[in-house]
Amino acid sequence: MVNLYKLLADPTRKKILSLTAKREYTQKELVSSFDMSQPGIKKHIDMLIDEKLLLIRREGKYNYYRLNQSLFEKEAIQAKKEINHILKSKLDCLNDFLEEE
Template sequence: MGMQDTLRALADPTRREILNLLKKSRLSAGEIGDHFSISGAAVSRHLSVLKEADLIRDEREGKFIYYELNTTVLEEIMLWITELKGGNDHDQTT
């Protein structure tokens, strides 16, 4: 899994919206599904793609699985994009 998986996962608007939901709090698949008019299987597939890209983590509690954002990968992407566009603006303050 690498940058290609991450960018592929981020390319889908439904997956980006799932990430927006998870930035507020951790949620179960059912709670995530309540925000969309798609099947539970489709929600599950989106969660699987996000998990494979390491953008989210899951934790089982009883019969529920809760999902939360993995900010480490997002920070790596932001760093890469910053470097790509020309580095850190603070370096030019002389």
């Protein structure tokens, strides 16, 4: 999976995930929520689908998008573990430095 941080670094993708966490949206509804062209929004939607963060449901001629809540929660837990590991490592280094003083 592409780094979750890179996906969330983009404000458009972050807003798409935020919107679709609340309810399903059609592509047209998502496009109307942004000051961006339909192809521009579709590019972001496709990235999120490729990384399985967005689920798609087809009904007739419409596609409905929603956040893949379970995968997003797993990724958030993993990100928290990574951040905690980094912080612990930095605090251990700081502690070692202070003990040398």
